[in-house]
Amino acid sequence: MNTPVRKNPANRLAFILQMVLNAGLIALACILVIFLGKETIHLANVLLNTGEQASSYLLIEGIVIYFLYFEFIALIVKYFQSGYHFPLRYFVYIGITAIIRLIIVDHKNPFDTLAYSLAILILVITLWLANSNRLKRE
Secondary structure, X not given: OOOHHHHOHHHHHXXXXXXXXXXXXXXXXXXXXXXXXXXXXHHXXXXXXXXXXXXXXXXXXXXXXXXXXXXXXXXXXXHHHOOOOOOHHHHHHHHHHHXXXXXXXXXXXXXXXXXXXXXXXXXXXXXXXXXXXXXXXX
16 A cells, blocks of 8 residues: 555654644643643632732733633634644734733833734734735634
């Protein structure tokens, strides 16, 4: 049984590297699920230990981190569902969520907050362009 993958050394190398990449992404997904569980426990602790002003910031920051874990896991799932490629819009979603987390955590300097907001605007415009009919590939 000679398939094209076995005949051509370049195809064989590409196949092996694809399998290594797939195994690495599955391992990363497992690690992210473990951290998602730890973040769930952390959020439960923050939610049950109310009464502090800092706990509301910790809760909001924890929720945004929780969404980041979800987005990374969804990105890995979408990678396998879409034929071994990463859709651009998932990276944009992750970027927007990460910048929102940064604004929540570090909002002391108004100029930095404005710069982060402009970065979110640029990412939203990128998302709009990526989802337009001309550029949409899915």
